[in-house]
Amino acid sequence: MSGDLVALRDGIRSGSRSALSAVNGYLTAIDASNPSLNAFHEVFADAAREAASQVDGARKSGRLLGRLAGVPIAVKDNIATRLGHTTCSSRILENYRSPFDATAIERLAAEGAIIIGKTNLDEFAMGSSCERCAWGAVRNPWDPTRVPGGSSGGSAAAVGASLCSAALGSDTGGSIRQPASLCGIVGFKPTYGRISRYGLVAFGSSLDQIGPLTRSVRDAALLYEVMAGDDANDSTCASREVEAISDTIDHAPRAPRVGLPRQYRTGNSAAVDAALERAVDLLKGMGAKIVDIDLPMTDVGISTYYVIAPAEASSNLARFDGIRYGHRAMGGDLFELYARSRAEGFGAEVQRRIMLGTYVLSAGYYDAYYRRALQVRRVIKQEFDLAFAACDVILGPTSPTAAFPIGGVTDPLAMYMCDVYTVNTNIAGICGISLPAGLDYSSGSPLPVGVQLQAQAFAEPTLLRIAYALERELGPLGAAPPTLTTAA
Ligand code: GLN
Numbered sequence: 068m069s070g071d072l073v074a075l076r077d078g079i080r081s082g083s084r085s086a087l088s089a090v091n092g093y094l095t096a097i098d099a100s101n102p103s104l105n106a107f108h109e110v111f112a113d114a115a116r117e118a119a120s121q122v123d124g125a126r127k128s129g130r131l132l133g134r135l136a137g138v139p140i141a142v143k144d145n146i147a148t149r150l151g152h153t154t155c156s157s158r159i160l161e162n163y164r165s166p167f168d169a170t171a172i173e174r175l176a177a178e179g180a181i182i183i184g185k186t187n188l189d190e191f192a193m194g195s196s197c198e199r200c201a202w203g204a205v206r207n208p209w210d211p212t213r214v215p216g217g218s219s220g221g222s223a224a225a226v227g228a229s230l231c232s233a234a235l236g237s238d239t240g241g242s243i244r245q246p247a248s249l250c251g252i253v254g255f256k257p258t259y260g261r262i263s264r265y266g267l268v269a270f271g272s273s274l275d276q277i278g279p280l281t282r283s284v285r286d287a288a289l290l291y292e293v294m295a296g297d298d299a300n301d302s303t304c305a306s307r308e309v310e311a312i313s314d315t316i317d318h319a320p321r322a323p324r325v326g327l328p329r330q331y332r333t334g335n336s337a338a339v340d341a342a343l344e345r346a347v348d349l350l351k352g353m354g355a356k357i358v359d360i361d362l363p364m365t366d367v368g369i370s371t372y373y374v375i376a377p378a379e380a381s382s383n384l385a386r387f388d389g390i391r392y393g394h395r396a397m398g399g400d401l402f403e404l405y406a407r408s409r410a411e412g413f414g415a416e417v418q419r420r421i422m423l424g425t426y427v428l429s430a431g432y433y434d435a436y437y438r439r440a441l442q443v444r445r446v447i448k449q450e451f452d453l454a455f456a457a458c459d460v461i462l463g464p465t466s467p468t469a470a471f472p473i474g475g476v477t478d479p480l481a482m483y484m485c486d487v488y489t490v491n492t493n494i495a496g497i498c499g500i501s502l503p504a505g506l507d508y509s510s511g512s513p514l515p516v517g518v519q520l521q522a523q524a525f526a527e528p529t530l531l532r533i534a535y536a537l538e539r540e541l542g543p544l545g546a547a548p549p550t551l552t553t554a555a
Pocket residue numbers: 192193194195217218237238239240241242243270376486
């Protein structure tokens with residue numbers, strides 16, 4: 068695929084491309100497109116040029132280059148970087164600068180990656196459209212009147228519009244995969260605990276996971292491989308070894324068993340159903356065995372998620388109190404300082420989640436809502452375990468529709484339904500990847516739609532290999548976003 072990360076990395080290594088010219092190409096593209104897309108909050112032009120020159124210098128003097136030397140990567144603005152700000156797209160953190168880099172950032176940097184800027188998101192990663200950002204909505208590079216998806220919509224728009232080689236996102240209920248699907252790129256959520264969350268501003272701690280948004284499965288595998296693995300700073304991080312996968316990505320099982328849940332085929336747009344059918348046919352052609360499976364709890368995922376995630380968020384966001392971080396409203400007594408700082412600092416959706424979370428955790432309702440949701444969570448997990456006894460991966464849509472118009476979904480409950488196919492991956496703690504699979508022409512101009520593959524916890528090698536094989540069969544999308552100005 069044009070402009071993918073591995074190709075750029077190999078070019079820089081061999082000397083056929085310079086890191087500085089790649090960075091300059093992306094910076095030019097950002098200058099041209101970002102004013103309309105609003106994908107980046109902050110761009111580190113000087114630091115990126117400086118880092119690129121160092122990589123080019125190191126290559127010329129024959130020094131060993133890291134596995135990501137010279138490739139520009141954008142970072143969702145809820146992941147801590149010492150460079151610039153870490154705002155979570157919230158007024159409450161408007162001027163916040165992190166004193167440290169997230170572990171994922173440290174690992175990318177140790178392999179020579181260049182952090183080119185911070186990308187926009189729905190405030191504190193709560194949303195599916197990137198309209199709930201403190202400083203304006205993000206626009207979809209395929210059609211600027213439409214949303215890019217969310218909450219990692221800035222990262223998805225930046226990769227979709229070729230403003231960087233790849234980007235990092237976070238996925239609590241679908242926030243990497245859904246925007247990837249709406250922007251025509253690859254979005255990969257690894258197993259819970261696979262990549263350290265140290266430095267990721269916590270939303271739903273039992274659900275959150277960092278992952279890559281890329282233009283190819285191979286790029287996603289490489290970034291995963293670099294970032295994954297145990298971390299003393301995150302006690303939820305898995306200690307098991309990380310398999311080298313990017314170099315053996317073409318070793319897909321010869322006859323993979325692909326589960327197709329009955330519940331994933333209702334309520335989708337015609338283009339999403341068509342993309343799914345095409346993926347099924349291609350997989351059959353590759354020798355896969357399609358297995359009909361049942362995931363009856365699919366529908367219950369959203370209500371379960373909207374108890375557990377707000378409960379955890381209400382606790383995690385208690386630290387933003389006007390004393391320790393960010394925005395402080397002056398005047399009155401201490402209680403008023405807390406209340407006013409939070410009322411002024413947090414947007415409407417964040418306040419809604421805090422209230423919902425506080426409610427389901429309160430003494431009178433804990434058993435009826437929170438405990439019940441944890442019980443349902445266990446059943447959802449068991450349902451996946453049963454399904455994975457019959458198949459290696461589960462195929463389905465990523466999102467029921469292509470990108471919708473900005474302002475087109477105003478009911479919060481309708482917005483929550485965008486994640487009907489993605490939340491259960493997080494609830495069960497398994498892994499999932501979205502691949503570009505087709506175009507929806509129903510609005511006139513082409514809009515991408517994705518398909519999702521899910522696999523059992525820690526089955527990333529199987530997931531990525533099957534995804535790579537399917538990606539090759541699917542081929543490129545057959546159209547490009549009109550805002551694409553360069554493929555540096
Ligand atoms: N869209 C979901 C929400 O609003 C998921 C967000 C996420 O994965 N960070 O909570």
